[in-house]
Amino acid sequence: IIRVPEEVGGAGDNYVFLSSMIHAHADDLFHGMSVKGCYQFRLTRNADLSVDAEDVEDLARALRGELFSRRYGDAVRLEVADTCPKHLADFLLKQFNLSENELYRVNGPVNLTRLFSITGLESHPELQHTPFTPVIPKLLQNAENIFSVVGKQDILLLHPFESFTPVIDLLRQAAKDPSVLAIKQTL
Known part of the structure; x- marks a missing residue:
């Protein structure tokens, strides 16, 4: 989420998704090319840690290794914008070795967790939880x-x-x- 400067968005707090900016300016990003579409997707990977504390001498080192390899875990879910054409969604499913059952079409922003950054704004204490x-x-x-x-x-x-x-x-x-x-x- 990007805060829009007041000289562009006017007074108050105005925000835009980075993905919306990319969509709006895709032609500028790929100068000289014809952009035929722009679709968000989000891949979720398996985040299980498998460390048996009784069999490991250095637990901290074992956990570091597991945490590093976690980013390369098996894909478990693919979320795509509901406007994403079937052939592109099928391509992504094949790339990540997923089935149709692991595909979720989303009507709206693919990753709404980004909105949590707004709740931490000091200028809006009404959005914050009381300690x-x-x-x-x-x-x-x-x-x-x-x-x-x-x-x-x-x-x-x-x-x-x-x-x-x-x-x-x-x-x-x-x-x-x-x-x-x-x-x-x-x-």
Whole structure:
């Protein structure tokens, strides 16, 4: 999303999609050529990470490798503008080894997540969410030893509504406790 200068768009906040600018000026971008069409598409790739923490000696290095290779993951979905001709959509499906079931025709901008950048505008606080501060459950507010509290009763933390601090405190206490042999979590 591009902010339009006031001398062009007038007073106020005016925005245009970069893709709209490309569509409007495609002939200028490809000087001397005849542009027959301009169609947006968006490819989604598989973002699964497959690292077994128990089998990896250096978890950080393994994750870096997985994150790097993630951008080359298998294509899982293709979104195209609903005006995109069938032969071009079929060409893209073939290029990315996708089936017709993985094609989504979109009436409007293909990637609306770009609009989220507008909600962060300081000039429009009404578009921003009020900050939320998660709470610490009453049972844990004054607890010096989380193990003693958990030993008496189970505690369920609902994130993001309740603070993650008790989890960090639990891990710190467990790491210092010589009787703790392993720490296993399900997040």
